[in-house]
Amino acid sequence: QVQLVESGGGLVKPGGSLRLACEVSGFTFSDYYMSWIRQAPGKGLEWVSYISPGSESTYYADSVKGRFTISRDNAKKSLFLQMNSLRVEDMAAYYCATMTTTYYFEHWGQGTLVTVSS
């Protein structure tokens, strides 16, 4: 069955960096658009970034543009999010998700928690 497993979260100081990973199985990863979506503690969902199947296109929310970089390795069935210059407001659970060509989010991982605190 479809599985997405995030890793790489943890505690980081403001201004620090973190790299999240998402390993997938159960579907043809290289056929899918992929996204990162985050959820601050007790808050709603915020789309962060997406990448096209062959990495030709990447898009970012204004709140992370210039600080975060999404990438993927289709051979390793993995999605990544490099997060630099982290801010307190970036603290959240980060989910990877498959994104349909109509920009809905069909399959989700369980999330990895990023804590930004001094």
Added chain:
Amino acid sequence: DIVMTQSPATLSVSPGERATLSCRASQSISGYLAWYQQKLGQAPRLLIYDTSNRATGIPARFSGSGSGTDFTLTISSLEPEDFAVYYCQQRSHWPPSFGQGTKLEIK
């Protein structure tokens, strides 16, 4: 950016009864709206897309309706496993955006 507003913030309903959740967009999004369910400690699950199409494996008691700016998710007869937080999401205008959620709790 499109702002999605959900109401009420919390809805208390008894099992077996009908639940009606609302979502309003700050401008018209045609029918490009999805609904997600999130149980405590779990990832969201896609329920409905394009206003009224159920995702794979979603029971028929979940239905969606609406157009333009006003949308509704209806759960016809609540099962114990339906008590969760529900989010709407628009994909009509970039970037995709979510509502703040409605918590459906047991009355």
